Amino acid sequence: MRVIKTVIADDHPVVLVGLREMIQRDERFTLVDEAVSSSQLVELLALNQPDLVITDFNMPGDDTYGDGLKLIAYIIKHFPAVTILVLSMVSNPLIISRLLEMGVAGVIAKNHIHEEIGKALNALANDRPYVAPTVQKTSVLSNPRVIDERFSNLSPREVEVLRLFVAGSSVSEIARLLNRSVKTVSTQKVSAMQKLEVLTDHALLTYCIKADPFES
Incomplete structure (x- = not known):
């Protein structure tokens, strides 16, 4: 069975703890590292070459790589083999649609993370994209x-x-x-x-x- 090497990134410790617990309970995934900023995330992606990154959309305070669409675009360009699952509080349909068009494998609303992360991991483990219903309602797909x-x-x-x-x-x-x-x-x-x-x-x-x- 293929084990999916995963890096997680969020500037909120409580979110990292929740993600860590979910990933460690799923034998299809292995958590290789954690980041709390965009710069640290990019560094860990280069170091670990993971299969999957689960990252917060908003991680302010990093002038080097930024966050949001700028960070996602950088990851897609420089680490094209990495699958990206985005966690977001953003409900703007244009941003959600843009993320999907850029090629992220999934988008989850952070206020629904506990209900959706397990479903997302299951979809990604089976090489399927995942867009939470709460997010899909705001995208062009609706x-x-x-x-x-x-x-x-x-x-x-x-x-x-x-x-x-x-x-x-x-x-x-x-x-x-x-x-x-x-x-x-x-x-x-x-x-x-x-x-x-x-x-x-x-x-x-x-x-x-x-x-x-x-x-x-």
Whole structure:
């Protein structure tokens, strides 16, 4: 069984204690380090190369890496292999949507952390994104009109590619199944991501699973 190396970050000790206890009770995860600031988090990511980081969205007082969207963007750029679960008190739908579009694997409202963290860990252990219902209500994913508009811009071939991607197929597997070149499939996938306004595979998977555009 794969054990997921995890780093947690929050400037509130009580939150770190709760996260630590939850992770230590789950044999699918191992806690390798803890951070209380953005700079310390970046240092620990470079040192430990974890599989997962669970981080607070707001950790003020760090001028080097900042917090919020700036910190998340830095982690995505410099540690692209790391899965990110964000804890947040922010309810702004534009920020929540932006986090999902950037490619975080999950967002949890901090005032619901005790109810949601176990569900999030279970989803991530199974390579699935997780967005808490309380957070999803504020995101673009709760707006059927926006979802329909974005998906209506996709070509039939792009929809085929996304359907297979969400089902777990790689680009090379999709190319074989659809009898297309890898380059063609890759181009169609990138085009679809641009039309959906998502930047990473994590974001694409989250968007498609939550939007469920392939439901018959």
